[in-house]
Amino acid sequence: MKNRLTLVTIASLLVSLSASVALAEKPLLLYYPTITDAKGIPRMEYHVGEKVCVWITVYASPVRYVPPLIRAPFKILIVVETRGIAYVFGVVSGTITTGQTKTYSFNFTVPKGVPPGFHVVKLMAWNGLISDVLAEWKSLATPVSASFLVVGG
Amino acid sequence: MRLKLPAIALVLIALTLSVSPALSGSKLVVYTLKKAYEEGEVVTIVVKTSPWAEVGVEVINPLMRTVYADQGIANLTGMATFRVLAVPDLWPPGKYVVYASTPGVYNTTTFSIVGPG
Numbered sequence: 001m002k003n004r005l006t007l008v009t010i011a012s013l014l015v016s017l018s019a020s021v022a023l024a025e026k027p028l029l030l031y032y033p034t035i036t037d038a039k040g041i042p043r044m045e046y047h048v049g050e051k052v053c054v055w056i057t058v059y060a061s062p063v064r065y066v067p068p069l070i071r072a073p074f075k076i077l078i079v080v081e082t083r084g085i086a087y088v089f090g091v092v093s094g095t096i097t098t099g100q101t102k103t104y105s106f107n108f109t110v111p112k113g114v115p116p117g118f119h120v121v122k123l124m125a126w127n128g129l130i131s132d133v134l135a136e137w138k139s140l141a142t143p144v145s146a147s148f149l150v151v152g153g
Numbered sequence: 154m155r156l157k158l159p160a161i162a163l164v165l166i167a168l169t170l171s172v173s174p175a176l177s178g179s180k181l182v183v184y185t186l187k188k189a190y191e192e193g194e195v196v197t198i199v200v201k202t203s204p205w206a207e208v209g210v211e212v213i214n215p216l217m218r219t220v221y222a223d224q225g226i227a228n229l230t231g232m233a234t235f236r237v238l239a240v241p242d243l244w245p246p247g248k249y250v251v252y253a254s255t256p257g258v259y260n261t262t263t264f265s266i267v268g269p270g
Contacts, residue, residue: 079223085195086237089221111240124224130211130252130259131219137209137254139224 026141028074028096028125029059033146035121038107045149046110052148053107054078056123058141060096074140075126078106082119082150087111091129110150120147179203183210183253185264192241192266198251200233206255208233215247227255239266 037043038051046052056076073095080088090106110119125141127133179202186197200208204227211222220243227233246268252261 077222079221084236086221086223086235087240089219089223089237091219091222122223126209126222126224129219129222130209130254131213131250134252135254135257135259137259138256139207139209143224 026139027060028141029061030056030123030125030141030144031059032057033121033123033144035146035148043148045151047152048110048112048114048150050110051107052110053105054121054123054146055103055105056144057101057103058094058096058125059101060098062098075128076104077124077126079122079124080108080119081122082114082117087114114150116150116152118147119150120145179206179255179258181208181253181255181258181260183251183260183262185251185262187264189265189267190239192239192244192246192268194239196237196239196264198235198237198253200227200235200253200255202227202231202233202255202258204229204231206231206233209254210235211252212237213250213252214244215249216245220244220249 032055034042034055036053036055038053040053058076073093076092076094078088078090079086088108088111090108092104092106094102094104096102122143122145124139124143127136127138127140130137181200181202183198183200186199190196198210198212200210202208206227207224208227209222209224212220214220221237223235225233225235244266246266249264249266250261251264252259
């Protein structure tokens, strides 16, 4: 009985260790990716040449938050793609402290030549651009995405 | 039995750590399918590293501006592929540098964009 209890305790410790490693790797939460038109009104369909705004909220959970972020601003990245091919890229810098929630926005114009259909906006958070941080590169949040429809010719 | 439990625990810890690419000292190779692309063409970037590793890529244009960055998860064979359109206005002719990283390791490659004609 005592041995079984010890085994269960060790297993629990390992599970919590794995969980804490996983959480430490993802200190930020990205949520509520929202797509709106230039007036800030959520909309699903856009034409070529129209402006699209993307809003994303970042939360630094007290549980997940890694203090060094205070000293090193992070990057929020956006990629817009369709049929697996990216055609828009953007990046903004941000800083955040434990427990804080911040919202960032991007905007882009639906370029000529993109095919009609569903397009995906993917948002990511990194500890820096790879060209700056090199092997120290880390993804700080699980990427999130939202989609919109390009209509017309 | 007293001796076995710590041994089991050590093996489990070793197994847990070994699945982390950052801690296992994984290698990373990055290349593009072609060494030269025309403006408006789709550039394909391939990264080969450990299976299931989290991979990031970044492309710097000749003006030292980041024109693309993305992340993904390597597949069972350790391969991750990224495809991006070389939009003419943002991707002028010249030499481009691709950075790729998985936590703890990075590598680079280059390719060229050539103008029409």
